[in-house]
Amino acid sequence: MSTKQMLFSGFGGQGILFAGKFIAYKGLMEEKQVSWLPSYGPEMRGGTASCSIIVSDEPVGSPIVSNPDVLVAMNLPSLDKFEATVAPGGMIFADSTLIERKVERTDLKVFYIPATQLASENGMATLANMIIVGKILKELGEYDEEKITDALKKVISAKRADMLETNLKAMRIGAEN
Secondary structure: OOOEEEEEEEEOOHHHHHHHHHHHHHHOOOOOOOEEEEEEOOOOOOOOOEEEEEEEEEOOOOOOOOOOOOEEEHHHHHHHHHHOOOOOEEEEEEEEOOOOOOOOOOOOOOEEHHHHHHHHHOOOOOOHHHHHHHHHHHOOOOOOOOHHHHHHHHOOHHHHHHHHHHHHHHHHHHHOO
16 A cells, blocks of 8 residues: 655745645546645735645545655745654655755655745746655656646646646756756
8 A cells, every 4th residue: 555645835825735736636647545635824925835635545534644754845934843743764855945954854855956946047936836846756756747747737727728838847847856
């Protein structure tokens, strides 16, 4: 049985919920059992946002992720709040553009991705989230461009359909870093 529990966290406006929804749809399209549970503060942009995602071969009993296998920290408050909760042997993906400190735990795999900087340099300032998702999929051995494209087509709204190629490019950048 394979179950991955993930927690994405950052400021509102960083695409935390979108990234989580993408992971959930990708799991659904691979006929996995999934749970997607968004959580955000009262502020729309600038407040805290987090998203719990579970992708499993078995039915998901609870959508609550207390000890994620994978933590995405898009800002320092997120790393400070959730670092201690990651399951031993888990992974942390940190946006090193916005997080200057290093992870203190030694029982985890840690990836420092300058996602915000890479997004800015490549003319896709709002896609640091998808750069990190590309890195996650690469590290989990789940980077399959065809499956990624299919899932993106489900989560990108019709009025933003022109963003498909840009999202794919962002994920490629993440996978290559």
